[in-house]
Amino acid sequence: MNFPKDLQYTRTHEWIRYQGDSAYIGITDYAQDQLGDLVFVNLPEEGDELMAGEPFADVESVKAVSDVNAPVTGVVEEVNEELADAPEAMNEDPYEAWFVKVGEISATVELMDAEAYEAFVAEEE
Amino acid sequence: MKLVFERSRAGRKTAYFPALDVPAWKPETPLRAEAPRLPELPETEVDRHYTELSKQTYGVNNGFYPLGSCTMKYNPKINEDMAALPGFTGLHPLQPMETVQGALQVMEDIEKYLCEITGMDAMTLQPAAGAHGEFTGLLLIKAYHKSRGDEKRTKIIVPDSAHGTNPASAAMAGFEVISIDSDAHGFVDLDALRQAVGENTAGLMLTNPNTVGLFDPHILEITQIVHEAGGLCYYDGANLNAVMGIARPGDMGFDVVHLNLHKTFSTPHGGGGPGSGPSGCKAFLAEFLPGMRAVDGKLERASRSIGDVRGFYGNFLVVVKALTYILTIGAAGVPETAANAVLNANYMKEKLKDLYPMAYDHVCMHEFVMSLEQMKKENGVTAMDIAKALLDGGIHPPTMYFPLIVHEALMVEPTETETKETLDEAVALFRQIHEEALRHPEIMAEKPEKTPIRRPDEVLAARSPVIRYAFED
Numbered sequence: 294m295n296f297p298k299d300l301q302y303t304r305t306h307e308w309i310r311y312q313g314d315s316a317y318i319g320i321t322d323y324a325q326d327q328l329g330d331l332v333f334v335n336l337p338e339e340g341d342e343l344m345a346g347e348p349f350a351d352v353e354s355v356k357a358v359s360d361v362n363a364p365v366t367g368v369v370e371e372v373n374e375e376l377a378d379a380p381e382a383m384n385e386d387p388y389e390a391w392f393v394k395v396g397e398i399s400a401t402v403e404l405m406d407a408e409a410y411e412a413f414v415a416e417e418e
Numbered sequence: 419m420k421l422v423f424e425r426s427r428a429g430r431k432t433a434y435f436p437a438l439d440v441p442a443w444k445p446e447t448p449l450r451a452e453a454p455r456l457p458e459l460p461e462t463e464v465d466r467h468y469t470e471l472s473k474q475t476y477g478v479n480n481g482f483y484p485l486g487s488c489t490m491k492y493n494p495k496i497n498e499d500m501a502a503l504p505g506f507t508g509l510h511p512l513q514p515m516e517t518v519q520g521a522l523q524v525m526e527d528i529e530k531y532l533c534e535i536t537g538m539d540a541m542t543l544q545p546a547a548g549a550h551g552e553f554t555g556l557l558l559i560k561a562y563h564k565s566r567g568d569e570k571r572t573k574i575i576v577p578d579s580a581h582g583t584n585p586a587s588a589a590m591a592g593f594e595v596i597s598i599d600s601d602a603h604g605f606v607d608l609d610a611l612r613q614a615v616g617e618n619t620a621g622l623m624l625t626n627p628n629t630v631g632l633f634d635p636h637i638l639e640i641t642q643i644v645h646e647a648g649g650l651c652y653y654d655g656a657n658l659n660a661v662m663g664i665a666r667p668g669d670m671g672f673d674v675v676h677l678n679l680h681k682t683f684s685t686p687h688g689g690g691g692p693g694s695g696p697s698g699c700k701a702f703l704a705e706f707l708p709g710m711r712a713v714d715g716k717l718e719r720a721s722r723s724i725g726d727v728r729g730f731y732g733n734f735l736v737v738v739k740a741l742t743y744i745l746t747i748g749a750a751g752v753p754e755t756a757a758n759a760v761l762n763a764n765y766m767k768e769k770l771k772d773l774y775p776m777a778y779d780h781v782c783m784h785e786f787v788m789s790l791e792q793m794k795k796e797n798g799v800t801a802m803d804i805a806k807a808l809l810d811g812g813i814h815p816p817t818m819y820f821p822l823i824v825h826e827a828l829m830v831e832p833t834e835t836e837t838k839e840t841l842d843e844a845v846a847l848f849r850q851i852h853e854e855a856l857r858h859p860e861i862m863a864e865k866p867e868k869t870p871i872r873r874p875d876e877v878l879a880a881r882s883p884v885i886r887y888a889f890e891d
Contacts (some may be wrong), residue, residue: 309448330876330877332877332880332881333880353877353878353880356819357819357822380881381881384872
C-alpha cells in the first residue's frame with residue numbers, strides 16, 4: 294500500500310495535494326483497494342461549492358456505490374473529465390487520478406500526514 | 419447457445435393472423451423510416467429458443483434460492499390459475515363500472531386485508547414495485563407537510579444499514595438524505611437519532627426487522643422520537659415476511675408503509691414478475707393517496723391526491739395473485755408463515771454458526787448475515803468465492819456484500835416454503851464448501867465449474883456494456 298509523503302489524508306480515505314492557493318483531491322490507494330474495480334465516477338461541475346466533510350462525488354464499483362467527501366470547503370476550479378471516461382485510473386494510479394481542483398479554500402476537515410494515515414489504515418484493517 | 423437473431427431467417431414466421439374483418443387503414447406517412455429488425459422464426463425454433471433459455475437460468479422452481487432480503491418463496495400455482503381467469507385477463511381499464519364489479523371487489527378485499535396485516539387505514543395498489551412504493555409513500559409525507567405549510571421539513575433520516583433503495587427513493591422525491599449510524603447490533607443508534615431529528619425532519623425510513631435480520635427492540639422509542647420532532651415514520655415492507663400477522667408496522671408507530679407483493683405475498687419475482695408495491699398509510703394521510711381506490715363498488719379519487727404514479731390500477735393481475743395467496747393461507751396461515759420463515763432461518767443459522775461467523779449472533783428473524791472477513795484475511799477466499807461455489811452445488815447463492823455495514827457479507831433468507839431436507843442439504847453444502855475453502859483456497863477462485871457461464875467479467879460489463887445485438891450489415 295502506497296502513502297505518498299507529499300499528500301494529506303482524511304479519515305474517509307481521500308487525499309489532498311495543495312498547489313499554491315488551490316488543491317487537488319482524489320481517493321487513496323487503500324480506498325480503491327477496499328472498493329475493488331471501479332466502473333463509474335460521478336463528478337461535480339466547475340463552479341460547484343464543496344463543503345468540508347460533505348459528499349461531493351460518488352464512485353461505483355462492482356460491489357457498491359460510495360460517497361467521496363470533500364476534505365475542504367471551496368469552489369471547484371477544474372474537473373478531471375478524463376476520469377469519467379476511464380474510472381480504472383483510480384485503481385491503477387489513485388494518486389494521479391484526481392477528481393477536482395479546488396480553490397477559494399476556507400475550511401478543512403481534520404487532515405493527517407502520510408505517517409498518521411498509514412497508522413490509521415493499519416487500525417482499520 | 420445461439421441468440422434468437424442468429425436463428426432468424428428472413429421470411430420464416432410463426433404468427434397466423436385471422437382474416438381481416440375491419441376496414442384496412444394505413445397512415446399516409448409511416449411513423450418510422452424502416453421496419454424494425456425483428457427475428458423471424460418458425461414456431462419450433464421459437465419453442466427451442468425459450469426452452470434453451472430456461473435451461474440456462476435458475477429460479478425457485480429449480481431449487482433453493484436463499485437470496486437475503488428478497489423473500490424468494492415458492493409461487494403457488496393456484497395464484498396463476500386465478501390470475502388467468504378470462505374475467506380478469508380480458509378486462510379493459512375503461513370498461514363501464516357495472517361490468518367490472520368483480521375486479522373492484524378484488525381491489526377492495528386486498529386493500530382491507532393488507533391494511534389489517536400492516537395496521538394501516540388505506541392503501542394504493544398503483545405502485546409497480548418496492549422502490550416505486552417507497553417513492554409514493556415519500557410523496558405522501560411531502561404532501562402532508564406541505565398541506566400544513568410546514569415546508570422547511572426537507573430531510574429524511576435513513577440508517578446506514580438501510581436498503582439502498584431508501585436513500586435513493588428519498589432523493590428522487592426531492593428530500594435531502596441524512597444517514598445515521600447503527601449500533602453494534604445493527605439497530606438504530608438512539609442517540610444518533612435524537613441528534614439527527616429537528617424542525618427540518620420530514621421523516622424516518624426504516625425496515626424492521628432490520629437488514630441484518632434483527633427486530634429492533636427500541637422500535638416504539640424510535641418512532642416516538644421522530645414523531646415528537648414533527649416527522650413521520652416510513653416502514654419499508656421488504657422484511658415484513660418475518661412479522662406479518664404477529665406485529666404490525668401501524669402499531670409500531672409507522673405512518674406510511676410499502677409492501678412487496680412479489681416478496682411477502684408469493685407473486686413472482688424478477689424476470690417472472692412484474693412486481694407490485696402497494697403503499698399504505700394511516701387515515702390522516704389517505705386524502706393524498708394516488709390513483710383510484712375501490713370503495714363500495716365504485717372507484718374514488720382521494721380529495722387532495724398527489725396524482726397518478728402509474729396508469730390506472732397498477733399491476734392488477736399481480737394483485738389477484740396476492741389476494742389468492744392471502745385467501746389460501748387464511749387468517750391463521752399469515753402468522754404461521756412468518757413463524758416458519760423465522761424458524762427456518764434460525765435452524766440454518768444454528769447449523770452454520772460454528773463454521774461461518776455470524777455478523778450478529780442473536781436469535782434472528784427471517785434472515786441472518788454471515789461475515790467471511792476472517793476467511794478473506796487468512797486465506798484470501800471471499801464471500802464471492804463461496805457464493806460461486808454454491809452454484810456448482812445447485813443452489814442459488816445468498817445475497818452478497820449487503821448490508822454494507824458487514825464486510826464480506828453473505829445474507830441468507832431461506833423462507834418458509836422450504837422443507838427441512840432442503841435446508842439440511844443446503845447446510846451440508848455450505849459446510850462442505852467451507853472445508854474445501856480451508857484445504858484448497860487456491861481453487862476457490864475457479865468456481866463455478868458446472869454452470870453455463872462461469873465468472874462473467876463484471877468489471878468489463880459495467881465499463882463497456884454491450885446491450886444490443888450487433889447485426890452484421
